[in-house]
Amino acid sequence: xxxxxxxxxxxxxxDTGTLLAWHKSEGEAVTQGExxxxxxxxxxxxxxxxxxxxxxxxxxxxxxxxxxxGQVIAIISDTADAPAPGETAxxxxxxxxxxPDSLPTGKPIIMPVLGMSQDSGVLVGWNKEPGDxxxxxxxxxxxxxxxxxxxxxxxxxxxxxxxxxxxxDDVPTGxxxxxxxxxxxxxxxDRAYSSSAVPTASADQPSVEVSEKAPAxxxxxxxxxxxxxxxxxxxxxxxxxxxxxPKLKRLAHQAGYDLxxxxxxxxxQPFHARDFEALRQAHEKAGKRSEFAAPGAVITRLSARVxxxxxxAFLDWATGHIESASDASVIAAFAGxxxxxxxxxxxxxxxxxxTYSARQRLSETVATEGEPDVIIHDLRGxxxxxxxxxxxxxPVIAIVSSGDELMLTLTCTNALLAGKDAxxxxxxxxxxxxxxxxxxx
Amino acid sequence: xxxxxxxxxxNEALAEEMRHDETVIILGEDVAEAGTPFKVLSGLVxxxxxxxxxxxxxxxxxFMGIGVGAAMTGMRPVxxxxxxxxxxxxxxxxxxxxxxxxxxxxxxxxxxxxxxxxMGATRRSAAQHSQSLHAxxxxxxxxxxxxxxxxxxxxGLLKTAIRDDNPVVxxxxxxxxxxxxxxxxxxxxxxxxxxxxxREGTDITLIGTSSMVQVCEKAAEMLxxxxxxxxxxxxxxxxxxxxxxxxxxxxxxxxxxVVDEGHQSFGVTSEIASRINEQAFYHLDAPTTRIGxxxxxxxxxxxxxxxxxxTPERVFEQAKKLVSGELINAA
Numbered sequence: 001x002x003x004x005x006x007x008x009x010x011x012x013x014x015d016t017g018t019l020l021a022w023h024k025s026e027g028e029a030v031t032q033g034e035x036x037x038x039x040x041x042x043x044x045x046x047x048x049x050x051x052x053x054x055x056x057x058x059x060x061x062x063x064x065x066x067x068x069x070g071q072v073i074a075i076i077s078d079t080a081d082a083p084a085p086g087e088t089a090x091x092x093x094x095x096x097x098x099x100p101d102s103l104p105t106g107k108p109i110i111m112p113v114l115g116m117s118q119d120s121g122v123l124v125g126w127n128k129e130p131g132d133x134x135x136x137x138x139x140x141x142x143x144x145x146x147x148x149x150x151x152x153x154x155x156x157x158x159x160x161x162x163x164x165x166x167x168x169d170d171v172p173t174g175x176x177x178x179x180x181x182x183x184x185x186x187x188x189x190d191r192a193y194s195s196s197a198v199p200t201a202s203a204d205q206p207s208v209e210v211s212e213k214a215p216a217x218x219x220x221x222x223x224x225x226x227x228x229x230x231x232x233x234x235x236x237x238x239x240x241x242x243x244x245x246p247k248l249k250r251l252a253h254q255a256g257y258d259l260x261x262x263x264x265x266x267x268x269q270p271f272h273a274r275d276f277e278a279l280r281q282a283h284e285k286a287g288k289r290s291e292f293a294a295p296g297a298v299i300t301r302l303s304a305r306v307x308x309x310x311x312x313a314f315l316d317w318a319t320g321h322i323e324s325a326s327d328a329s330v331i332a333a334f335a336g337x338x339x340x341x342x343x344x345x346x347x348x349x350x351x352x353x354x355t356y357s358a359r360q361r362l363s364e365t366v367a368t369e370g371e372p373d374v375i376i377h378d379l380r381g382x383x384x385x386x387x388x389x390x391x392x393x394x395p396v397i398a399i400v401s402s403g404d405e406l407m408l409t410l411t412c413t414n415a416l417l418a419g420k421d422a423x424x425x426x427x428x429x430x431x432x433x434x435x436x437x438x439x440x441x
Numbered sequence: 442x443x444x445x446x447x448x449x450x451x452n453e454a455l456a457e458e459m460r461h462d463e464t465v466i467i468l469g470e471d472v473a474e475a476g477t478p479f480k481v482l483s484g485l486v487x488x489x490x491x492x493x494x495x496x497x498x499x500x501x502x503x504f505m506g507i508g509v510g511a512a513m514t515g516m517r518p519v520x521x522x523x524x525x526x527x528x529x530x531x532x533x534x535x536x537x538x539x540x541x542x543x544x545x546x547x548x549x550x551x552x553x554x555x556x557x558x559x560m561g562a563t564r565r566s567a568a569q570h571s572q573s574l575h576a577x578x579x580x581x582x583x584x585x586x587x588x589x590x591x592x593x594x595x596x597g598l599l600k601t602a603i604r605d606d607n608p609v610v611x612x613x614x615x616x617x618x619x620x621x622x623x624x625x626x627x628x629x630x631x632x633x634x635x636x637x638x639x640r641e642g643t644d645i646t647l648i649g650t651s652s653m654v655q656v657c658e659k660a661a662e663m664l665x666x667x668x669x670x671x672x673x674x675x676x677x678x679x680x681x682x683x684x685x686x687x688x689x690x691x692x693x694x695x696x697x698x699v700v701d702e703g704h705q706s707f708g709v710t711s712e713i714a715s716r717i718n719e720q721a722f723y724h725l726d727a728p729t730t731r732i733g734x735x736x737x738x739x740x741x742x743x744x745x746x747x748x749x750x751x752t753p754e755r756v757f758e759q760a761k762k763l764v765s766g767e768l769i770n771a772a
Contacts, residue, residue, distance in 0.1 A: 009565075042475060114619060148620045243768070247695050250723040272766045273695060273726045 106181030130188035165193035243270035338428035469521030540583030597631030634681035642672035660756035695726035705733030
């Protein structure tokens with residue numbers, strides 16, 4: 001088992017720490033919890049303990065060095081020998097493994113952690129050429145994170161002895177990407193980032209890395225299956241309630257539409273402003289059907305059979321003796337009188353529609369306009385032998401010839417005419433049709 | 442236009458105002474030599490000296506009290522509070538003294554003080570250095586509260602704050618100090634109470650404060666890929682709040698998500714959502730929803746910390762639900 005010893009982050013805004021002194025020397029046996037070294041930050045001095053027992057090897061920092069946070073400065077190994085480059089580490093192979101002997105010596109410059117939950121940074125470009133002299137505050141390179149592009153200063157005076165990543169390389173944070181030497185170098189290294197020695201952020205991550213990435217994966221997951229907008233998940237409305245947004249309610253109110261009409265069509269709830277067109281259509285449809293016959297209303301149907309003989313004789317006499325009388329006005333008078341002392345009756349016959357103000361006296365029953373109190377469909381003389389027409393804005397009575405008889409069928413809703421009243425009305429009307437002389441009394 | 446970091450923008454605003462007005466001074470811990478832990482003030486002590494850039498002992502109530510007194514007697518102090526979390530240490534000086542002095546003196550005294558502090562999580566700074574506590578001071582009448590969302594706003598709002606005759610608290614997101622944005626060379630200031638429409642849209646309004654503006658902008662990009670047009674608005678100051686711009690946008694799109702890094706309960710998201718519900722109710726096509734930090738101490742664990750505060754993915758998912766007309770909380 002091998003443990004990397006890194007420069008810890010001890011302060012709130014600490015980028016580097018100064019190694020004050022090692023308490024152990026290379027090759028020495030250490031016990032977990034023993035003080036390994038002392039670090040000075042801009043705030044305080046702290047002792048750093050050994051995270052495990054073993055031997056302190058591969059010490060790469062000296063007393064007085066200023067070291068970036070996160071950089072490996074030594075290893076605790078099971079043996080007193082430095083580990084072979086290929087040996088598996090707890091976390092990652094250390095820099096020793098990725099830095100062949102050919103690299104110049106100097107201060108390693110790492111890919112810094114700049115953003116939230118940043119695993120790697122893209123090297124945008126170098127501001128210094130290999131071999132250039134650099135000052136501590138000179139901008140050495142630019143890094144792009146998921147948030148922004150940041151300029152990174154050299155942090156130390158010296159010479160750019162090695163560039164270990166090229167523009168465009170995505171380099172895990174903490175990886176060495178440059179070396180700044182104290183003295184000029186004759187043949188500075190310049191190459192692209194090599195991930196061979198270090199696992200990069202990919203699917204087959206070791207478990208340590210996966211736990212770091214877990215949150216990002218979790219939140220990104222729901223976004224993966226692109227759901228088209230039409231597949232909106234909507235739930236059935238609670239019993240008897242219409243669920244609609246305040247905006248649609250306002251639009252409906254302003255237009256005079258009733259959301260119940262839309263609900264009756266089974267349109268999925270909740271309704272939103274985008275459902276306004278469907279609401280308008282539902283409203284128009286409902287208006288055509290009947291503003292009285294709301295869906296689900298109880299419809300009363302009553303039928304009566306009468307002989308046409310007396311009626312036919314009476315119509316012959318009436319149209320011959322009363323100036324204003326016609327078949328239609330006489331039947332309208334019978335129907336109106338069956339309903340009330342005075343009523344408006346519409347008669348539909350052979351494609352024409354006439355409306356009468358019906359009075360007891362046949363001569364006073366005259367054509368009028370307006371909404372009818374009862375609607376008659378006079379289908380005598382057609383091939384239709386049975387008719388049950390739905391109620392409209394008023395009770396409907398269909399008159400058809402059925403064999404030798406006339407069939408009178410009244411349809412209405414409770415709102416128009418209660419059941420018992422409907423029976424009285426139809427019985428009255430049928431009586432007058434069967435025996436017109438009753439009308440006179 | 443040149444790009445500078447938010448840190449540099451704050452530094453420039455202070456330097457400009459200190460050159461204009463010799464009553465402008467800086468007070469706080471590690472503000473002079475150290476230039477604050479975030480190096481925001483680097484170089485100011487060299488130009489203005491230790492008489493005007495004053496390192497104080499580690500006593501927040503002490504230097505805040507000095508700042509309030511200095512402001513009452515003719516100075517324009519900019520008090521630096523190293524972490525927003527330390528605001529609890531100066532509540533009396535800020536909320537009982539600075540906020541109320543003008544009112545209680547019948548207008549005879551002013552407190553032209555700026556408190557510069559920070560907010561923001563996901564810096565692995567644990568529960569006592571990661572809070573976003575702006576809602577707490579926004580609750581107190583007499584304090585103005587600015588929340589810059591980029592280097593441009595940071596400079597313009599700070600200059601307005603320094604010139605304001607009332608106490609102003611500025612919350613900078615400590616994760617944004619190294620973020621760059623376009624900032625003009627010439628001087629400018631941004632008036633308080635003027636929201637900025639960062640992106641125009643028609644289907645949904647995303648209101649974000651501070652770094653949440655970036656979260657909203659990312660979410661808007663993701664929504665655009667789905668054919669949803671999102672409007673992104675940055676109120677820039679939460680006191681005073683530009684209600685008009687927010688309400689008009691709500692009326693236009695009919696759907697609003699308010700995103701803020703403070704804890705969700707009793708916070709800025711709740712306040713803005715309430716005002717929208719009150720003033721745009723009959724134009725809303727979906728419930729106005731809030732996305733704030735979870736109501737837990739900010740965890741130290743990176744895995745937990747990252748999902749405690751609002752993410753673009755959460756805003757995106759919520760926006761899709763609202764735009765698609767999914768039934769939300771209708772039971």
